[in-house]
Amino acid sequence: MAFNKKEEFTQKEQDLSNFAKAMAHPARIAILKVLAQRNECICGEIVELLPLAQSTVSQHLKELKTAGLITGTIDGPRSCYCINWKAFEKFNTAFNSLFDNLKVKNEKACC
Amino acid sequence: MAFNKKEEFTQKEQDLSNFAKAMAHPARIAILKVLAQRNECICGEIVELLPLAQSTVSQHLKELKTAGLITGTIDGPRSCYCINWKAFEKFNTAFNSLFDNLKVKNEKACC
DNA sequence: ATTCATTATCGTATATTTGCGATATAAGAT
DNA sequence: ATCTTATATCGCAAATATACGATAATGAAT
Numbered sequence: 001m002a003f004n005k006k007e008e009f010t011q012k013e014q015d016l017s018n019f020a021k022a023m024a025h026p027a028r029i030a031i032l033k034v035l036a037q038r039n040e041c042i043c044g045e046i047v048e049l050l051p052l053a054q055s056t057v058s059q060h061l062k063e064l065k066t067a068g069l070i071t072g073t074i075d076g077p078r079s080c081y082c083i084n085w086k087a088f089e090k091f092n093t094a095f096n097s098l099f100d101n102l103k104v105k106n107e108k109a110c111c
Numbered sequence: 112m113a114f115n116k117k118e119e120f121t122q123k124e125q126d127l128s129n130f131a132k133a134m135a136h137p138a139r140i141a142i143l144k145v146l147a148q149r150n151e152c153i154c155g156e157i158v159e160l161l162p163l164a165q166s167t168v169s170q171h172l173k174e175l176k177t178a179g180l181i182t183g184t185i186d187g188p189r190s191c192y193c194i195n196w197k198a199f200e201k202f203n204t205a206f207n208s209l210f211d212n213l214k215v216k217n218e219k220a221c222c
Numbered sequence: 223a224t225t226c227a228t229t230a231t232c233g234t235a236t237a238t239t240t241g242c243g244a245t246a247t248a249a250g251a252t
Numbered sequence: 253a254t255c256t257t258a259t260a261t262c263g264c265a266a267a268t269a270t271a272c273g274a275t276a277a278t279g280a281a282t
Contacts, residue, residue: 002241002266008162009137013144017137024132025270026120029209033124036210044228051119056271058230063269076279077228088210098140099147099199113236113271136240155258167241169260174239187249188258224282231276239268246261252254 012094019091022067027052027060032083035070041080123205130202133178138163138171143194146181152191 006014023029027050034046047057061081064070069088072081117125134140138161145157158168172192175181180199183192 002239002268004267005162005241006137009141013137013140017135017140020131020133020140021135022131024128024135026117026124026128027270029124029128029131030120033209047229051116052270053272054229055231055273059270062230074230074278076277077226078279079229098144113238113269115237116271138240158259163240164242165259166243166261170240173260185248185259187247188256189249190259226279226281228279229277232274234273235271237268237270240266242264244262244264247259249257251256 012098016091016094016098018067019069019087019094022064022069025060027057028064031057031060031064032069035081035083039082041073041082043079043081046081123209127202127205127209129178130180130198130205133175133180136171138168139175142168142171142175143180146192146194150193152184152193154190154192157192 006017009017023032030050031046034042034049044054046061047054050057052060061070061072065072065081069084070081071084072079117128120128134143141161142157145153145160155165157172158165161168163171172181172183176183176192180195181192182195183190
């Protein structure tokens with residue numbers, strides 16, 4: 001049981017849900033917010049801004065990077081991260097294309 | 112350990128992450144897609160379209176409803192669901208307002 | 223070469239999510 | 253009143269996610 005059925009869905013559905021999953025934690029939203037504000041690459045400043053241990057923040061950063069929402073150059077000490085805006089654009093497009101039929105029928109809500 | 116630190120973040124951050132979490136599974140994306148296409152309220156048709164057991168689908172529907180992404184009237188048998196477009200608009204607004212500083216500085220990417 | 227500061231990774235505990243079958247529930251049909 | 257059909261809920265097992273401290277790794281400075 002609890003077998004992973006995720007592969008049984010379309011690639012688009014998986015991509016969208018993966019993107020959403022990457023944002024499905026307030027810490028990661030907070031990280032993205034910081035990176036968006038200071039466009040410049042930051043590293044351990046994030047740790048000071050969040051109520052989490054350094055290792056936990058690092059883990060969240062890794063998840064964001066794996067999901068492609070941010071880029072990062074691990075430069076020995078002093079790693080540098082920033083937002084991958086292209087990924088966000090792509091997400092927006094995919095998101096809208098999935099629900100495109102919406103704005104047409106928007107009128108009649110039933111429940 | 113693994114104490115829940117989610118409350119330590121701002122309400123906005125929590126709201127956004129909760130919305131994202133609701134979409135963080137391909138099955139729920141698929142459900143939303145169906146509901147978007149057939150604007151009309153549907154119920155067990157969804158079960159036939161997904162590769163999941165009825166109870167699992169029901170659970171996903173409940174999560175979407177709890178998160179506010181869909182509305183549903185449980186009418187004995189034959190429950191009726193549809194998308195809560197207002198929630199999506201709200202999400203879009205929150206999402207954009209969080210990253211508003213982006214389009215200004217978008218130019219210089221660093222890594 | 224050693225130390226220092228910064229970050230990633232490992233190991234581990236706990237919490238949450240995912241999924242199913244079985245069972246309950248509730249309205250309509252017989 | 254009983255049966256049927258459609259859904260929700262319960263109970264459980266397995267998988268993932270969350271969080272931390274401890275430790276490794278890496279480049280800069282001494």
